[in-house]
Amino acid sequence: LNCAGFSRELLESELFGHEKGAFTGATQAKPGLLETGDRGTVFLDEVGEMPLQVQSKILRVLQEGEFSRVGGNQTIRSNVRIVCATHRDLAELVRTAGFREDLYFRLKVLTLKVPPLRERREDILPLALQFLAEQKRHRDGFTPEAEALLLRYTWPGNVRELQGAVLH
Secondary structure, rough: OOHOOOOHHHHHHHHHHEOOOOOOOOOEEEEEEHHHOOOOEEEEEEEEHHHHHHHHHHHHHHHHHHEEEEEEOOOEEEEOOOEOOOOOOHEEEHHHHOOHHHHHHHOOOOOOOOOOOHOOOHHHHHHHHHHHHHHOOOOOOOOOOHHHHHHOOOOOOOHHHHHHHHOO
């Protein structure tokens, strides 16, 4: 779930679900990812963009294993693993009160820092070939000139920029 892609209200509904009548357009109850993902893993992309109000509710899930749907008062139990990614410096966000410190330490169990693509030049061509293979139009590969261009470029937008370049 891309936390940056939703308003606070929609993000809460996607994560925790909602009850019928919880808001305009909620014509039926809907379970959220934390309910349907019980005993599994939920991936939160761009967690550094998550509003503080939602952060406190995620913290409750991590600490107590429970939550309520939006507009509901029934406690729902969930044993879910949460994996997060962000391009933001969460420690700095904690210092500037943009991210809850207690949630930061609950999430920071295992940190994987992936270097930018410009520092992993050996990954450029295999990734580009994978993106090419995923296209509906069949192509066998790149010309030597195209490969040289791909390797020369610094890819400031990292893998997503590379993917966009291959797809378009």
